[in-house]
Amino acid sequence: MRTPISYFLILSGVLFAIGTVGVLVRRNALLIFMSVELQLNAVNLALVAFSRLHGNLTGQVLAFFSMVVAAAEVVVGLAIIVAVYRRGRTVNVDAARELAG
């Protein structure tokens, strides 16, 4: 493989930054959640790139665990979003003010 490994890390960093901006800018809870998924995937890419760099499989195992945990997180997170929607008829995070003091 002739591509420098840092290219993958830079791509991962750019995707992570885009995900960060998404979390901060979007107001729809579903879109915030999708941005979090983008961040998780960016970190997975960095893990696999480091696994390739160091020549062992620990990074890939960690990325695998990260995917499993992300799947569990999506299930619970979407259930919570649906529950919040049924309570207030909205998924806008500005409108969900029940916990505001």
Added chain:
Amino acid sequence: MPLDNVVFWVFAPISVASAIGMLTRRNAVHAALFLVVNFFCLSVMYLILDAPFLFAVQIVVYAGAIMVLFLFVIMLLGVDRGDDLKERLLGQRPLAIVLGVGVAVELFLAARAGIGLSTRVAPGFAEQVNRDGNTQALAEVLFRDYFLPFEITSILLIVAAIAAMVLAQRKAKAITQAEAKAGTPP
């Protein structure tokens, strides 16, 4: 130009563009479809990083299961309601973009300082580490060195499944009661 370089330069711009597309679409379905494109590009990256098992898992789990779940919830909550793009906090959006650019620059500098921009990996990963195939090698590491975390992961999945069922069920009861009180048939 070697093949993996070509593949990288084809798919890296697509993945960044689709991520930006996800960021800027008002419609949640369009954003989800952009995210699917992005996940496919990342799976191709796994392929050229000699991780074919994660390539398959990425497509099956992310582009398949998770995004279907997302689209299902988007449909359930109503497709037509787009994101409210009105700014509530003064100057939050420009500040967020500045912060995002700062994070990207910082990670770029960290990668440059950490491993250097032109470090190429040693050849032979496929022959040595992935000797009997990536899936076998990964399974060996997973079930020998990381067996306890693997088992804990299964507990986590069961807890998540039960949690989703409990959350959905209780709220289903609550909505029927609320609707019965309001007297509006669904």
